[in-house]
Amino acid sequence: MSLNTNQLLSPQEEMSRESGAKSPFRMAINRFLHNRMAIGSVIVLFIIVLLSLCAPLLTHWNPTTQDLMNVSQPPSAKHLLGTDNNGADLLSRDLYGGRIDLLIGFVDMIIVMGISVLLGGLAGYYGGWVDAVIMRVCDFMFNFPFILLIIVLESIINTTSVWLLVGVIGITGWPGPTRIIRSLFLSLRDAEFILAARIAGTGTWRIIVRHMLPASLGPIVVNATLQMAGLIGAEAALAVIGFGVKSTTPSWGNVLNSSMDYFTLSTEPWAWIPPALLITLTILCINFIGDGLRDAFDPTFEK
Numbered sequence: 001m002s003l004n005t006n007q008l009l010s011p012q013e014e015m016s017r018e019s020g021a022k023s024p025f026r027m028a029i030n031r032f033l034h035n036r037m038a039i040g041s042v043i044v045l046f047i048i049v050l051l052s053l054c055a056p057l058l059t060h061w062n063p064t065t066q067d068l069m070n071v072s073q074p075p076s077a078k079h080l081l082g083t084d085n086n087g088a089d090l091l092s093r094d095l096y097g098g099r100i101d102l103l104i105g106f107v108d109m110i111i112v113m114g115i116s117v118l119l120g121g122l123a124g125y126y127g128g129w130v131d132a133v134i135m136r137v138c139d140f141m142f143n144f145p146f147i148l149l150i151i152v153l154e155s156i157i158n159t160t161s162v163w164l165l166v167g168v169i170g171i172t173g174w175p176g177p178t179r180i181i182r183s184l185f186l187s188l189r190d191a192e193f194i195l196a197a198r199i200a201g202t203g204t205w206r207i208i209v210r211h212m213l214p215a216s217l218g219p220i221v222v223n224a225t226l227q228m229a230g231l232i233g234a235e236a237a238l239a240v241i242g243f244g245v246k247s248t249t250p251s252w253g254n255v256l257n258s259s260m261d262y263f264t265l266s267t268e269p270w271a272w273i274p275p276a277l278l279i280t281l282t283i284l285c286i287n288f289i290g291d292g293l294r295d296a297f298d299p300t301f302e303k
Contacts, residue, residue, distance in 0.1 A: 031296040038292025041285035048282055052098030061089035063096040063250035072268065081270050084258045093250040094274050100251040101282070104166055105232040111170035112231075113224045116177035121208055123178070124185020131182070138175040146172050150243050162245050165238070169231060177223050184216040191215075218297035225290030229283040236279050252279050 032038060051058065061079075067087035075082045081090040123134040149168055188194055188211075197207050213220075238244040239253025240260060247254055252275040259265065259272035 028293075028296040032292050035292040035295060037288050041288035041292070044281060045285040045289065048098060048278065048285075049102060051095055052102060055092065055095035055099070058095055059089065059092045061092040063088060063092040064248050065089075072264070072271075074268070075270050081274060082268070084255070084271060085264070086258070090255065090271060090274070093255050094252070094278065096250040097252045097255055097275065098278065098282075100162060100245060100249060101232050101235055101253070101279070104162065104169070104235045105228045105286075107166050108169045108173060108231045109224055109228040111166075112173045112177060112227055113220070115170075115174040116181050116223075117213070117220065119174070120178040120181030121185050121212070124182040125189060125204070125208055125212065127186070127189070134178070135182070138178055141172060141175040144172055147238075147243060150238065162249065165235065165245055169234065173227070173231070177227060180223055181216065181220065184219055185212055188212050188215055218294050221297060222290045222294040225286050225293065229286040229290075232279065232286075233283055252276075 055063075059080075065088060067083065069087065070079075070083050071087045072085050073079055073083040073087075079089050079091065081094065084090055084093070119134050119137075123131040146168070149172065150165070153164060153168065185208075194207060194211060197211055202210075235244055235251065236253035236256065239251055240257050242257065244253050244257070245251055247257065255275040256272055256279075259268070264271050
């Protein structure tokens with residue numbers, strides 16, 4: 001029995017053959033570069049990341065140093081954004097705080113999507129008892145009290161470190177993306193190019209990595225960006241309610257937490273507007289980048 005080699009091609013590879021020398025990745029990059037909103041978001045996000053990384057060059061204040069003789073000071077030549085209720089320089093805490101939020105968002109995104117692609121891919125490809133077991137674990141994790149776990153671990157360890165928070169979010173945040181990736185693989189499992197690859201004797205992992213993952217890349221990338229945006233928001237929310245990293249650790253959520261009183265909110269906008277604006281801009285930029293990547297990697301995209 002002879003097989004037409006075109007049957008073994010995924011949709012992305014068929015597009016590449018039809019378009020000549022351009023690879024699917026290069027075509028996706030070209031489409032992304034023509035998305036003005038996505039490119040603008042990349043630039044703004046790059047500036048935010050650069051400000052966080054270059055914080056020591058932009059301010060000489062240590063974000064953890066407290067000056068109880070100069071608490072809640074307004075902006076001045078000495079402290080450009082004033083000081084918080086502990087006397088710490090607000091500008092330095094805003095700049096250094098981006099490091100913590102972006103670190104938690106990026107590392108947890110890698111952990112969550114790595115687990116999701118592995119488990120969701122196996123569940124969608126094999127089905128049967130493998131799918132049933134993985135989905136029952138997902139059902140259990142959906143009902144797992146995330147905040148309760150944070151409280152219990154904080155009580156046992158007597159502290160909340162950055163890496164503890166990263167670990168807890170990472171091991172509890174994968175069920176949603178896993179279900180999405182499972183549904184993608186289920187829809188691809190009986191596609192003609194997958195069936196042709198099986199008939200040709202292609203191994204399971206090669207089919208998953210060479211054919212199914214590239215065909216699912218767009219939704220996976222979009223989900224990854226949404227996850228990162230959501231995780232940054234989750235860290236800020238946990239810090240505001242007092243369950244984030246230690247209050248002395250500079251993060252945007254902790255800066256907001258120190259401003260959550262009526263007097264500060266009503267009379268000291270310089271204390272809470274900058275971190276709130278940074279969180280909002282970061283999440284919006286990541287979401288717009290995700291939308292741009294979705295359009296870029298979508299094989300049915302039309303100009």
